Amino acid sequence: MSRIKYLFFFFFFLCAFSIVVSAQEELDLSYYFPNEVFDASITSPKEGIGFTPGEWHVSHDRLVSYMYKLAEESPRVSLIPYAKSHEGRQLLALVISSEDNQKNLETLKQQHLDFASGKIKSLSDRIPTVLYQGYSVHGNESSGANAAVLYAYY
Numbered sequence: 286m287s288r289i290k291y292l293f294f295f296f297f298f299l300c301a302f303s304i305v306v307s308a309q310e311e312l313d314l315s316y317y318f319p320n321e322v323f324d325a326s327i328t329s330p331k332e333g334i335g336f337t338p339g340e341w342h343v344s345h346d347r348l349v350s351y352m353y354k355l356a357e358e359s360p361r362v363s364l365i366p367y368a369k370s371h372e373g374r375q376l377l378a379l380v381i382s383s384e385d386n387q388k389n390l391e392t393l394k395q396q397h398l399d400f401a402s403g404k405i406k407s408l409s410d411r412i413p414t415v416l417y418q419g420y421s422v423h424g425n426e427s428s429g430a431n432a433a434v435l436y437a438y439y
Contacts, residue, residue, distance in 0.1 A: 313337055317435055328354050330434045343430040345374050348421075352379050355437055360384045362437070379437055386413055 314321070314329065314337065323329070331337045333351035356364040356379070365378040386393060396412050399405045418436070421429030 327358050330438050338431040338434045342427045343434055348430050349375055351434055352377055363387055
């Protein structure tokens with residue numbers, strides 16, 4: 286290859302790299318949550334994992350660390366370790382609900398189990414709906430880890 290071709294590829298690489306870097310520097314939470322105001326006492330994703338989700342892949346250790354941080358800081362969040370992966374990584378259920386529901390998780394769980402088993406025929410209006418959302422159930426799914434951080438913070 287001639288020097289001109291090398292110079293062209295080098296210039297192209299520098300341009301592409303500078304576009305990627307400048308795009309990452311501009312990314313903040315307003316991209317995901319325009320016009321949202323968050324509780325300043327809760328650690329933001331950028332503070333918790335070291336970058337805004339979407340800039341880089343969120344590794345499992347950073348994801349778990351951030352979820353523990355949210356559970357420490359918010360009375361609306363609790364964390365339930367339930368298993369370990371084949372590689373020994375901790376698997377967690379993050380429960381997000383009102384403070385009152387957090388205080389009564391075992392009772393609410395039993396009420397839902399009683400309904401599911403047919404012991405009770407209907408759930409009263411006082412029993413909250415449970416929504417399970419699984420993020421990154423396979424280790425190579427990067428979008429789920431990024432989405433989980435944003436969803437939990439929101």
